[in-house]
Amino acid sequence: xxxxxxxxxxxxxxxxxxxxxxxxxxxxxxxxxxxxxxxxxxxxxxxxxxxxxxxxxxxxxxxxxxxxxxxxxxxxxxxxxxxxxxxxxxxxxxxxxxxxxxxxxxxxxxxxxxxxxxxxxxxxxxxxxxxxxxxxxxxxxxxxxxxxxxx
Amino acid sequence: xxxxxxxxxxxxxxxxxxxxxxxxxxxxxxxxxxxxxxxxxxxxxxxxxxxxxxxxxxxxxxxxxxxxxxxxxxxxxxxxxxxxxxxxxxxxxxxxxxxxxxxxxxxxxxxxxxxxxxxxxxxxxxxxxxxxxxxxxxxxxxxxxxxxxxxxxxxxxxxxxxxxxxxxxxxxxxxxxxxxxxxxxxxxxxxxxxxxxxxxxxxxxxxxxxxxxxxxxxxxxxxxxxxxxxxxxxxxxxxxxxxxxxxxxxxxxxxxxxxxxxxxxxxxxxxxxxxxxxxxxxxxxxxxxxxxxxxxxxxxxxxxxxxxxxxxxxxxxxxxxxxxxxx
Numbered sequence: 001x002x003x004x005x006x007x008x009x010x011x012x013x014x015x016x017x018x019x020x021x022x023x024x025x026x027x028x029x030x031x032x033x034x035x036x037x038x039x040x041x042x043x044x045x046x047x048x049x050x051x052x053x054x055x056x057x058x059x060x061x062x063x064x065x066x067x068x069x070x071x072x073x074x075x076x077x078x079x080x081x082x083x084x085x086x087x088x089x090x091x092x093x094x095x096x097x098x099x100x101x102x103x104x105x106x107x108x109x110x111x112x113x114x115x116x117x118x119x120x121x122x123x124x125x126x127x128x129x130x131x132x133x134x135x136x137x138x139x140x141x142x143x144x145x146x147x148x149x150x151x
Numbered sequence: 152x153x154x155x156x157x158x159x160x161x162x163x164x165x166x167x168x169x170x171x172x173x174x175x176x177x178x179x180x181x182x183x184x185x186x187x188x189x190x191x192x193x194x195x196x197x198x199x200x201x202x203x204x205x206x207x208x209x210x211x212x213x214x215x216x217x218x219x220x221x222x223x224x225x226x227x228x229x230x231x232x233x234x235x236x237x238x239x240x241x242x243x244x245x246x247x248x249x250x251x252x253x254x255x256x257x258x259x260x261x262x263x264x265x266x267x268x269x270x271x272x273x274x275x276x277x278x279x280x281x282x283x284x285x286x287x288x289x290x291x292x293x294x295x296x297x298x299x300x301x302x303x304x305x306x307x308x309x310x311x312x313x314x315x316x317x318x319x320x321x322x323x324x325x326x327x328x329x330x331x332x333x334x335x336x337x338x339x340x341x342x343x344x345x346x347x348x349x350x351x352x353x354x355x356x357x358x359x360x361x362x363x364x365x366x367x368x369x370x371x372x373x374x375x376x377x378x379x380x381x382x383x384x385x386x387x388x389x390x391x392x393x394x395x396x397x398x399x400x401x402x403x404x405x406x407x408x409x410x411x412x413x414x415x416x417x418x419x420x421x422x423x424x425x426x427x428x429x430x431x432x433x434x435x436x437x438x439x440x441x442x443x444x445x446x447x448x449x450x451x452x453x454x455x456x457x458x459x460x461x462x463x464x465x466x467x468x469x470x471x472x473x474x475x476x477x478x
Contacts, residue, residue, distance in 0.1 A: 054239075054292040056235055089447050089448050090448075092447075093448035096448060096477060099172075099198060100261050101257055102198070102208045102231060102233065103291055105200060105206070
């Protein structure tokens with residue numbers, strides 16, 4: 001009886017552990033943009049350049065505004081790894097240093113993807129990184145990166 | 152309705168997007184058989200986006216000054232109004248870090264960013280003009296090589312932050328590229344004419360002097376290795392004397408063992424022309440060995456040993472620890 005209990009507890013533990021996703025495991029990121037100014041497609045190197053704040057304006061002259069999830073969220077943490085190839089600490093340090101030099105404006109950081117997507121939808125020139133985003137009535141668009149809408 | 156009227160200025164302030172950051176450091180060092188505790192500069196840093204084209208950057212430092220009645224002085228280090236007129240091209244007005252070398256542009260008062268505890272010796276030796284008040288034309292991250300330029304025209308040495316002391320303007324020209332991730336290669340030149348009777352870095356300049364500075368920079372900050380090497384050649388042409396050639400260089404190298412720990416070394420060398428009149432004419436060599444422990448991007452601990460050998464005043468040793476934070 002005691003052995004059966006142990007087996008059941010172990011199975012439950014395995015089931016629960018399997019239900020908790022590791023950071024980034026199976027996660028798909030979307031690059032979202034305001035319909036105004038942000039191009040519909042780009043390659044990953046162009047995306048990195050833009051999200052690192054190295055491009056100040058889009059081709060039509062509208063300024064680039066960057067929207068990222070906070071690095072202590074699972075999307076933010078995976079964004080650091082997948083797109084910037086940095087740890088969360090490295091990304092925060094990078095932007096702090098760039099702002100201190102006066103060369104980059106700090107990105108807008110959000111705690112929820114709905115807030116991020118709402119900001120991108122209402123801000124011309126805004127581009128951001130989100131997850132499981134649905135294109136909705138022209139308010140926000142999914143940017144195609146290297147031919148794919150998910151990263 | 153009344154509430155809405157009172158809310159309006161608040162909304163405008165929020166739209167202005169102003170950020171305030173601060174940096175400070177505390178040190179504990181052992182020198183001449185004495186243990187010392189000290190607080191470093193407290194740096195208040197403000198950025199504000201004024202509209203789509205204009206932005207503001209201000210940096211004010213509170214630092215120990217034995218001549219002040221309160222023992223502390225306030226120093227305005229940077230006031231920059233930036234106008235982004237096209238793409239990655241800006242016009243900057245105000246008081247700047249002179250873009251004559253990488254360290255001065257990248258770190259200056261933010262000790263949490265410094266790879267070592269203190270600045271290279273060429274800063275202590277007043278080898279380069281740290282600040283310039285004037286106008287700059289700047290380009291950033293242009294093309295595949297991420298080319299950058301900065302042409303600055305400003306008040307020269309011996310002038311103040313509010314007016315020039317002669318007709319000559321200082322001119323600084325900087326070119327750099329970042330061809331690969333982590334790399335930064337640059338070259339800069341500075342020229343100014345200093346009037347006879349000017350006081351520069353607390354020193355009276357008796358004769359008219361034309362100063363030209365040339366700097367080369369190679370930097371690599373990768374996930375494993377860090378390298379920063381800079382060298383400056385100073386040509387001082389003093390009326391009535393021959394021209395002098397003096398050099399100041401440093402090389403920093405670090406090895407990142409993991410995300411937090413970076414042991415490092417730094418070599419500094421100051422080499423003066425025997426006829427040099429503009430600087431303290433004392434050849435100096437220094438070696439630093441230490442390590443950095445980055446708790447996170449806002450808290451950095453450093454410990455290092457520095458041995459310095461000066462031609463006239465002899466050698467000295469310093470064991471130093473520092474905690475630097477951003478807040």
